[in-house]
Amino acid sequence: xxxxxxxxxxxxxxxxxxxxxxxxxxxxxxxxxxxxxxxxxxxxxxxxxxxxxxxxxxxxxxxxxxxxxxxxxxxxxxxxxxxxxxxxxxxxxxxxxxxxxxxxxxxxxxxxxxxxxxxxxxxxxxxxxxxxxxxxxxxxxxxxxxxxxxxxxxxxxxxxxxxxxxxxxxxxxxxxxxxxxxxxxxxxxxxxxxxxxxxxxxxxxxxxxxxxxxxxxxxxxxxxxxxxxxxxxxxxxxxxxxxxxxxxxxxxxxxxxxxxxxxxxxxxxxxxxxxxxxxxxxxxxxxxxxxxxxxxxxxxxxxxxxxxxxxxxxxxxxxxxxxxxxxxxxxxxxxxxxxxxxxxxxxxxxxxxxxxxxxxxxxxxxxxxxxxxxxxxxxxxxxxxxxxxxxxxxxxxxxxxxxxxxxxxxxxxxxxxxxxxxxxxxxxxxxxxxxxxxxxxxxxxxxxxxxxxxxxxxxxxxxxxxx
Ligand code: ARG
Numbered sequence: 147x148x149x150x151x152x153x154x155x156x157x158x159x160x161x162x163x164x165x166x167x168x169x170x171x172x173x174x175x176x177x178x179x180x181x182x183x184x185x186x187x188x189x190x191x192x193x194x195x196x197x198x199x200x201x202x203x204x205x206x207x208x209x210x211x212x213x214x215x216x217x218x219x220x221x222x223x224x225x226x227x228x229x230x231x232x233x234x235x236x237x238x239x240x241x242x243x244x245x246x247x248x249x250x251x252x253x254x255x256x257x258x259x260x261x262x263x264x265x266x267x268x269x270x271x272x273x274x275x276x277x278x279x280x281x282x283x284x285x286x287x288x289x290x291x292x293x294x295x296x297x298x299x300x301x302x303x304x305x306x307x308x309x310x311x312x313x314x315x316x317x318x319x320x321x322x323x324x325x326x327x328x329x330x331x332x333x334x335x336x337x338x339x340x341x342x343x344x345x346x347x348x349x350x351x352x353x354x355x356x357x358x359x360x361x362x363x364x365x366x367x368x369x370x371x372x373x374x375x376x377x378x379x380x381x382x383x384x385x386x387x388x389x390x391x392x393x394x395x396x397x398x399x400x401x402x403x404x405x406x407x408x409x410x411x412x413x414x415x416x417x418x419x420x421x422x423x424x425x426x427x428x429x430x431x432x433x434x435x436x437x438x439x440x441x442x443x444x445x446x447x448x449x450x451x452x453x454x455x456x457x458x459x460x461x462x463x464x465x466x467x468x469x470x471x472x473x474x475x476x477x478x479x480x481x482x483x484x485x486x487x488x489x490x491x492x493x494x495x496x497x498x499x500x501x502x503x504x505x506x507x508x509x510x511x512x513x514x515x516x517x518x519x520x521x522x523x524x525x526x527x528x529x530x531x532x533x534x535x536x537x538x539x540x541x542x543x544x545x546x547x548x549x550x551x552x553x554x555x556x557x558x559x560x561x562x563x564x565x566x567x568x569x570x571x572x573x574x575x576x577x578x579x580x581x582x583x584x585x586x587x588x589x590x591x592x593x594x595x596x597x598x599x600x601x602x603x604x605x606x607x608x609x610x611x612x613x
Contacts, residue, residue: 176475177230180237182482184223186272187237187265188216193368194260194348203358204255211252215245236475237269238262259358260351263382263470267347270477272369274391277485278340284492285333285398286612289326291499293605296322300598303580304419304509305518312516315580318504319598326605328401333612335394343387346371350378353469383469385459385477392456392481395488399449402491406442409502413439418508423501426494441494448487455480513580517545517555522577522586530569540567 166174192213199209219241222228234240239262246253299318306316346369349355349362355378362374375381412419422439430436458480466473520541527537544566548555555563556578563570576582588594 171232171235174235174472175232176236176478177232177234177240179482180266180269180475180478181230181240182237183269183273183478184228184237184241185220186269186276187241188220189272190265190268190348190369191241191256192216193365195256196368197361197365198255198258198358200364201359201361203258203360204252208252208255211249212245212256215249215253218248219244236262236266238265259356259360260348261353261382263352264347264350264378266474267350267382268369270385270388270481271343271345271347271371274343274388274481274485275340277489278336278343278391280489281336281395281398281485281492282333282612284489284496285329285336286609287496288492288499289329289333289605290609291496292322292326292329293602293609295499295502295504296320296326296598297602299504299506300602301595302504302506302509303513303584305513305516306593312512312518314521315513315518315583316593317584317595317598318506318509319595319602320593323598323601323605325401325405328404329398330605330608332394332398332401335397336391339387339390339394341372342390344370344372346374347381349374350381353379353382379469383466383471383474385463385474388477388481389456389459389463392452392459392484395484396449396452396456398488399445399452399491402495403446403449405495406446409442410439410446417512419505419512421503421505422498423503426498426501441498445491445495448491452484452487455484510580514554517548519555519578519580519583520545522583523555523574525586526574526577527567527569532567532569 195204195209195212198204199206219228222244228240228244230240231243234243242253242256245256296319299322302318303315304318304321305312306314306321346362346366348365349360366372366374409420409422411417413422422441424437426439426441427437428440430438459477462473462476523544524534524537524541527540528534532540544555544558544563547562547566548558551558556575560570560572560574563574577586585594585596588596590597590600
């Protein structure tokens with residue numbers, strides 16, 4: 147019995163009288179998902195071994211053996227030849243077992259002064275850190291693609307909406323730059339989250355630290371961490387950094403989803419503001435005329451699963467007493483799926499932005515409906531001395547008349563307009579045009595093409611600074 151057991155789970159078997167059932171083994175194992183962290187696990191082990199040798203806790207020869215073994219394991223994993231065993235529970239035990247097969251006692255010494263608890267916390271942090279760096283790069287690409295689109299359309303006019311009702315004319319460049327701002331804040335958030343991810347748990351061991359004379363700062367610097375986690379109990383147990391990452395990822399998806407909603411509406415034939423390149427759309431198996439914006443629709447849908455992961459992780463943590471509990475093993479799948487979803491979505495969107503073609507005539511026609519320049523007429527009257535509330539009232543009457551006549555404000559004759567206010571003279575027509583309306587909003591943050599160009603220059607300088 148004992149022999150059989152120790153074959154199954156060498157890491158902790160000696161104390162047990164009977165083997166775990168196959169169901170329990172499957173239930174408690176994580177190897178089939180946490181093997182994704184293999185690279186981080188090996189990286190962490192090498193840094194740990196380097197420190198153990200430098201501190202004289204293991205010999206230089208042992209360290210060299212560990213390095214040799216790990217190099218071979220990395221190659222095996224890379225080549226898809228590494229044999230992952232459910233019996234060995236997780237990525238850590240699988241790699242350690244193989245190491246011992248390859249290099250003998252040196253492999254068995256690797257775990258000195260370390261526990262899987264601080265090991266796994268280190269692996270996840272390394273994994274999330276890489277994910278953040280990838281996401282920052284993708285956000286950069288997306289912001290840059292949207293800025294290109296904004297530049298091409300700095301003068302393209304479309305209706306801006308509030309309550310989904312035509313509000314005021316805006317430029318499409320300005321509209322795209324709104325998303326550039328959102329994704330810019332997302333990048334700031336990710337970069338900020340990275341600071342708290344980038345601290346080293348290793349050295350906390352199981353929960354209380356270790357009796358060996360370790361050098362945690364040395365390991366931190368080898369692994370590129372900014373600092374160590376300063377409390378061992380906290381180091382092994384909290385996953386707030388993963389929650390924070392998922393929250394930042396949720397906000398990215400929220401922004402992607404808002405944009406997706408607009409793309410779907412704009413591509414609807416009833417609106418027809420844009421077209422999306424065929425490679426991002428699919429047809430229908432029954433309706434031959436269809437070209438569906440599947441990518442934005444799916445992105446909108448996938449946003450929900452990332453929100454779900456955020457809620458899952460928050461709930462995972464809330465009832466856990468200090469320090470490590472096995473509950474924490476459940477942090478990985480939501481985290482990995484969040485990374486996959488955000489990375490794939492951003493990659494596609496950065497590419498798709500270049501595949502959006504704008505239809506300025508349709509945008510313009512829509513802006514000409516719905517009295518988009520009514521506010522301009524009110525502002526005009528204010529500039530002629532009328533208090534704003536009175537001006538608002540005057541224009542409301544004029545709009546109502548236009549509604550009856552089925553014409554736009556700009557199509558009224560001077561006499562017709564003057565019937566609503568004697569302050570109106572023939573200079574009014576300049577402010578009633580779409581071009582006049584957008585050009586007049588010429589201040590920081592406004593929609594005027596001149597401001598859009600300034601904003602583009604500002605964003606480009608920012609992007610260049612980040613690259
Ligand atoms: N697979 C575990 C996890 O993902 C590793 C740590 C397990 N530690 C332990 N004492 N059971 O969290």
